[in-house]
Amino acid sequence: MSADFSRLSLNTATTKKWSLEEAINGCVQAGIPAIGPWRDRVAEVGLDKAAALIKDAGLRVSSLCRGGFLTAIDPEGQKAALEDNRAAILEAVALGTTELFLVVGGLAPAEKDVVAARQRVAHRLEELVPFAVEHGVRLVLEPLHPMYAADRALISTLGQSLDLAAPYDASAVGVAVDTFHVWWDPELKAQIERAGRQNRIASYQICDFNLPIAADALLSRGMMGDSVIDFATISSWVRDAGYTGDIEVEIFNQEIWDADGHLTLETLKERYSSLVQPYV
Numbered sequence: 001m002s003a004d005f006s007r008l009s010l011n012t013a014t015t016k017k018w019s020l021e022e023a024i025n026g027c028v029q030a031g032i033p034a035i036g037p038w039r040d041r042v043a044e045v046g047l048d049k050a051a052a053l054i055k056d057a058g059l060r061v062s063s064l065c066r067g068g069f070l071t072a073i074d075p076e077g078q079k080a081a082l083e084d085n086r087a088a089i090l091e092a093v094a095l096g097t098t099e100l101f102l103v104v105g106g107l108a109p110a111e112k113d114v115v116a117a118r119q120r121v122a123h124r125l126e127e128l129v130p131f132a133v134e135h136g137v138r139l140v141l142e143p144l145h146p147m148y149a150a151d152r153a154l155i156s157t158l159g160q161s162l163d164l165a166a167p168y169d170a171s172a173v174g175v176a177v178d179t180f181h182v183w184w185d186p187e188l189k190a191q192i193e194r195a196g197r198q199n200r201i202a203s204y205q206i207c208d209f210n211l212p213i214a215a216d217a218l219l220s221r222g223m224m225g226d227s228v229i230d231f232a233t234i235s236s237w238v239r240d241a242g243y244t245g246d247i248e249v250e251i252f253n254q255e256i257w258d259a260d261g262h263l264t265l266e267t268l269k270e271r272y273s274s275l276v277q278p279y280v
Contacts, residue, residue, distance in 0.1 A: 003273040007280070009034035009062035011205065011250035012041045014268070015261040020045055022261065024057045030265040034060040036248045037095065039088060051094050061097035062246035063140065063203050064088065068102035070124035071117045071154065077108075078124065085128050089137045099202050100132070101140045101176060106151040118154050122164060125173070133172050140202040141165055142176040145184075147217055158182055158191035165200055174202030177238055178250070180209050180221050183229045189237050196241025204238050206231065206276055207251045214254075221251045224271040235279035247276065 010032050012023045020041040027035055035054060042050040042064075054061055067088040072078045085102075092100045104121045111117060125139070132139050141161040144153035155161055158175060165173040175195055182188055195201045208222035208229050224231055249268050256264055 003269070004277055005031055005269060005272070006033060007245070007247050008032050008269070008272055009036050009060070009246040009248040010265065010268070011036040011063075011065065011248045012038050013065070014249055014251040014256065015264060016252075016257045018261050020050055021053055024053055024059060026261055026265055027059055028057050029262070030269060032265065032269070033058075034062045034246045034248075036062045036065060036246075036250070038065045039091060042091060042095070047091055047094050051096065054095065060246065061095045062248050063099040063101055064092045064095060064097050065250075066101040066103050066142075067139070068153075069105040070102075070121045071105035071108055073108045073111065073120070078120075081105075081124060082127060085124075086131050089128075089132050089135050092137045093135050098136060098138050099140050099174070100137050101142050101203070103142055103144065103153050104155050106149060106154055114149075114154060121154065125164065126167075129168055129172050133169075138171060138174050138202055140174050140176050142178060143181055145181045147213075156181075157185050157187065158195065159185075159187055162191065162194055162198070162200065165198075170199040174200045176203040176205060177201060177234075177243075178203075178205040178207075179229050179231065179234055180205075180207050180250075183209060183234060188234070192234075192237045192241050196243065199242070201238065201241060201243040201245075203245065203248060204235075204243055204280075205248045205250050206235075206272075207249060210253070219252050219254050221253050223251060223253075223256065223267060224249070224275050231275045232279045235276050239280045247272075247280065
């Protein structure tokens with residue numbers, strides 16, 4: 001099978017040292033047709049300029065990272081979270097993407113009531129959905145690996161994400177399948193099938209799960225093929241569920257960040273073409 005990069009997208013977290021403009025130019029030079037920017041990279045150049053740079057380069061915007069962090073207890077924190085997420089929705093519109101990732105947030109300071117915190121996520125989502133629908137943006141619930149539950153995301157499985165999305169139309173709330181976060185889940189195949197039946201798969205993100213876990217657990221993502229994830233199997237499940245959208249490579253890894261970005265993209269393409277593309 002010849003290499004086909006038509007669905008490949010670079011999440012800007014993978015080339016953290018690059019500015020948005022450098023990431024855009026890197027994609028163009030490497031023949032990667034889509035980009036998934038983080039909001040901090042967009043803010044560095046300004047929203048209007050970011051949108052123009054991406055459009056002029058002829059790239060698709062596969063998603064915007066990220067909104068979320070919806071678990072504040074105090075009214076001021078809840079108001080601030082809603083304002084930030086509404087701003088993120090408008091940024092997604094300006095950038096030309098319909099997909100806004102939400103990392104829902106962890107426990108509030110000194111909190112131990114996980115059930116109450118998850119309920120607050122559901123309440124904030126209920127408040128956000130009408131605004132997102134009004135602007136044609138889908139809120140993408142991303143389950144994170146359980147080791148991040150306390151501080152980043154109380155939603156740890158694809159099944160939990162689908163349950164949270166269930167009250168809403170699939171065009172309003174979708175889910176992300178991120179191999180790093182969900183590869184371990186014994187219910188993964190069934191939940192991907194469920195997501196496919198509901199047309200809720202909004203993004204497929206790929207990277208490996210490195211061992212040993214880094215001192216900073218956020219930096220334990222690896223290049224596909226460097227560790228334990230079975231990309232062929234998971235990719236085939238996502239394919240069979242009917243997902244035909246972009247496939248983002250999102251890697252948080254200090255060694256990769258320190259490497260030459262252009263070499264990283266070449267490695268990324270080679271691993272994608274051998275480990276993922278044949279199965280999607």
